[in-house]
Amino acid sequence: MIVFNALQTSLNAGIGRYSYELAKELYMKNPKKLKIVIRKEDQELFSFARSEDLIIAANIKNSKIRNIYEQLKLPWIIHKKFPDAIIHYPDTMAPLFSKNKVVITIHDLAFKSLKGVFTWKTVWWKNFITNLSIGKADKIIAITKFTKDEILKHYPKISEEKIVVIYNGFNDFSKESIREKNVGDKIKNINKPYILTVSTISPRKNIDGLIKAFNRIKGEVNENLIIVGSNGWMYNEVYKLAEQLELNDRVIFMGKVNDDELKYLYRNAKIFAYLSFYEGFGLPPLEAMSYEIPCLVSDIGSISEVVEDKAIKVTPYSIEEISKYLLEMTRNSHILDRKGMSKHIKKFSWRICAKETFDAVSSINIYL
Structure with a gap:
């Protein structure tokens, strides 16, 4: 079982699009092996899924509330219902207290490579959470070879085998x-x-x-x-x-x-x-x-x-x-x-992205 966190669907333009399109394609191909976490406000968007396959979170009004929920409440809910499931978070921040296996997607490490374009608070927070998340994740999806190289450059102790490159799809x-x-x-x-x-x-x-x-x-x-x-x-x-x-x-x-x-x-x-x-x-x-x-x-x-x-x-x-x-x-x-x-x-389709993502998650040594 995979539990895909799609809470960012309507809260974040880029990662929101990734979350929605990938969750939808994963579900259409593997409906019996996927649960999707969504905001209550996004229920209509996920009408393609059966209600029993949705974990619906209420009162997630902004990213700050989402971050707290993803760290403190959601991992507990998932482990209680699906103790053997693998959790996929669609960005750099992993559920640090999760007892389940964890997959994260890293889109970029701009906060490390670019100087003077982020506030010091943003840089501090991203460094803090990314350092912990990379250690926590059992598998890391990098959306380009460039991103994979960035991860290995800034985190040289990480095993290269832990990272898999899967290109995004796009909406034609x-x-x-x-x-x-x-x-x-x-x-x-x-x-x-x-x-x-x-x-x-x-x-x-x-x-x-x-x-x-x-x-x-x-x-x-x-x-x-x-x-x-x-x-x-x-x-x-x-x-x-x-x-x-x-x-x-x-x-x-x-x-x-x-x-x-x-x-x-x-x-x-x-x-x-x-x-x-x-x-x-x-x-x-x-x-x-x-x-x-x-x-x-x-x-x-x-x-x-x-x-x-x-x-x-x-x-x-x-x-x-x-x-x-x-x-x-x-x-x-x-x-x-x-x-x-x-x-x-x-070359860039959500169908291909979903298939490769499912295969990557499945490669973690837990029976799905």
């Missing part, structure tokens, strides 16, 4: 219809071609670098720059930069959008840019590729690994290089093999 929006009624007028009324980026606005995402590069070529291109994503840490600095460069009429901040609006924006984008300094995986470029949009991405870390040779890669630290290739891509729509993109993205 291009195969889904767009419900126009869900698309806001601000998006529908876009009347110029545009360069698109989809990312939380925070220092490690390098949105400011993209804006600076765009500023260099603004007089040579007709495209605007559209930025989609929620405000993260230090987001005000990015807004201030656009104002200082007098780009308010050329750089458009859309904020958080719904799935139909995101499909609409992908479908009509001319170029997609994703120039983060650090990612554990880097999902948006795959989403863009599903629409056969030429992508400009960072040449470092997991992004390069995930896109392989199906995107143009630049160093995210060079504004000159970013601007050079942005300009070239606006002028040459055939700069990349678009057919190759469609073939490439088939």
